[in-house]
Amino acid sequence: MKPAHFTYHDxxxxxxxxxxxGEHEDSRLLAGGQSLMPMMNFRFVQPAHLIDLNRVKELGFxxxxxxxxxxxxxxxxxxxxxxxxxxxxxxxxxxALSHVGHRQTRARGTIGxxxxxxxxxxxxxxxxxxxxxxxxxARKGSRRTLGFDQFARGYMSTAIEPDEMLQEIHLHRxxxxxxxxxxxxxxxxxxxxxxxxxxxxxxxxxxxxDALAIAISGVAPIPxxxxxxxxxxxxxxxxxxxxxxxxxxxxxxxxMSDAYTTADYRRHxxxxxxxxxxxxxxxxxxxxxMT
Amino acid sequence: MxxxxxxAVVVNGKSYERTVDTRRTLGDFLRLDLGLTxxxxxxEHGACGACTVRVDGIAVRSCLMLAVQANxxxxxxxxxxxxxxxxxxxxxxFHDRHALQCGFCTPGILMTMTEFLEExxxxxxxxxxxxxxxxxxxxxxxxxxxxxxxxxxxxxxKTQDAV
Numbered sequence: 001m002k003p004a005h006f007t008y009h010d011x012x013x014x015x016x017x018x019x020x021x022g023e024h025e026d027s028r029l030l031a032g033g034q035s036l037m038p039m040m041n042f043r044f045v046q047p048a049h050l051i052d053l054n055r056v057k058e059l060g061f062x063x064x065x066x067x068x069x070x071x072x073x074x075x076x077x078x079x080x081x082x083x084x085x086x087x088x089x090x091x092x093x094x095x096a097l098s099h100v101g102h103r104q105t106r107a108r109g110t111i112g113x114x115x116x117x118x119x120x121x122x123x124x125x126x127x128x129x130x131x132x133x134x135x136x137x138a139r140k141g142s143r144r145t146l147g148f149d150q151f152a153r154g155y156m157s158t159a160i161e162p163d164e165m166l167q168e169i170h171l172h173r174x175x176x177x178x179x180x181x182x183x184x185x186x187x188x189x190x191x192x193x194x195x196x197x198x199x200x201x202x203x204x205x206x207x208x209x210d211a212l213a214i215a216i217s218g219v220a221p222i223p224x225x226x227x228x229x230x231x232x233x234x235x236x237x238x239x240x241x242x243x244x245x246x247x248x249x250x251x252x253x254x255x256m257s258d259a260y261t262t263a264d265y266r267r268h269x270x271x272x273x274x275x276x277x278x279x280x281x282x283x284x285x286x287x288x289x290m291t
Numbered sequence: 292m293x294x295x296x297x298x299a300v301v302v303n304g305k306s307y308e309r310t311v312d313t314r315r316t317l318g319d320f321l322r323l324d325l326g327l328t329x330x331x332x333x334x335e336h337g338a339c340g341a342c343t344v345r346v347d348g349i350a351v352r353s354c355l356m357l358a359v360q361a362n363x364x365x366x367x368x369x370x371x372x373x374x375x376x377x378x379x380x381x382x383x384x385f386h387d388r389h390a391l392q393c394g395f396c397t398p399g400i401l402m403t404m405t406e407f408l409e410e411x412x413x414x415x416x417x418x419x420x421x422x423x424x425x426x427x428x429x430x431x432x433x434x435x436x437x438x439x440x441x442x443x444x445x446x447x448x449k450t451q452d453a454v
Contacts, residue, residue, distance in 0.1 A: 104352050
């Protein structure tokens with residue numbers, strides 16, 4: 001198996017990438033290649049021009065500001081997973097990445113590639129919605145920044161235009177201490193999840209919920225937050241009644257159905273995994289408080 | 292029609308300069324252009340791990356990389372593990388623990404676990420299983436592979452201590 005013919009470009013600077021994107025209509029950006037290469041090997045995708053980003057060094061970085069974690073689109077999943085400061089400041093990211101493919105695919109796979117591909121059950125898309133991500137898109141001569149709701153268009157579909165590139169991903173940073181949990185179910189370790197649920201929580205001195213975020217992926221065409229529930233939960237005690245309510249809200253998401261997995265089963269997983277994620281995140285916050 | 296590039300690659304310590312189709316995968320380049328058929332192609336879409344090689348030391352799928360992307364890089368394949376007739380500690384452990392049957396997946400597993408053991412010389416069984424998760428074996432049921440990797444780790448630590 002091999003890809004169909006294409007003309008290969010390997011620019012070394014962002015400006016050159018954007019010039020090529022503006023010039024060639026039928027082009028694809030090659031990031032880590034862990035999704036695009038299989039699609040080209042199978043000839044599901046046959047671009048006339050392949051623009052390889054692997055020489056663009058300025059697209060690979062992790063930068064921590066006061067309230068933002070910024071990632072260059074070509075930052076490898078392996079690099080993020082092994083970053084000591086991310087492990088410290090955003091431990092849920094490490095937990096989520098442990099479910100992304102395998103060590104050999106994380107060695108090449110990038111955060112920008114995964115998010116541009118926008119598989120509904122991709123762990124990094126879940127992390128993006130959980131952290132109220134901002135996406136910096138660039139085209140020749142201009143840049144724009146979109147929030148998650150503007151960026152996400154539908155099943156494997158984003159607002160990135162054919163002449164645009166996802167350049168940076170900014171995640172909103174949560175203060176420490178934070179409770180966190182990432183729960184997923186996949187048929188085999190490293191497969192795309194059928195359903196994944198992530199949760200971040202902080203509790204006030206009285207033990208009541210101060211801030212809560214719950215993201216559910218793999219159920220609907222776009223990863224979902226339980227925003228109404230998150231707001232309503234503020235000031236409530238984290239107990240089984242609350243976990244059950246979160247689980248019921250998750251199970252109410254309109255679920256996809258396909259040849260392998262029914263909508264009912266996806267809702268079942270959303271319910272079970274949400275209960276576990278919120279319970280675990282709250283327990284972790286409490287155990288941090290003790291130490 | 293065909294788009295080609297000249298590349299310079301070091302494979303198993305030997306320098307090669309070749310003209311390749313830009314659509315040539317690294318795995319096909321190794322097998323068809325260099326005749327290094329130890330690297331096996333199973334699924335050719337990144338699921339089975341049989342084609343794993345090391346590029347600048349990092350274990351990657353050679354079916355998901357283009358040969359042109361290995362330009363000016365150093366590649367190591369399974370052919371480079373044994374030194375003459377002397378097997379690497381991991382290969383010897385695979386022999387001693389019967390960690391292969393048909394052997395098709397073995398090159399990818401050896402390259403993956405050689406990298407893994409360099410990073411983690413004293414792994415737990417769970418860590419070995421996690422690191423193995425990207426390589427599919429349809430014969431062994433994995434138990435003997437896990438045993439062999441743990442044995443190799445043990446052997447390598449003892450050799451290290453003796454030095």
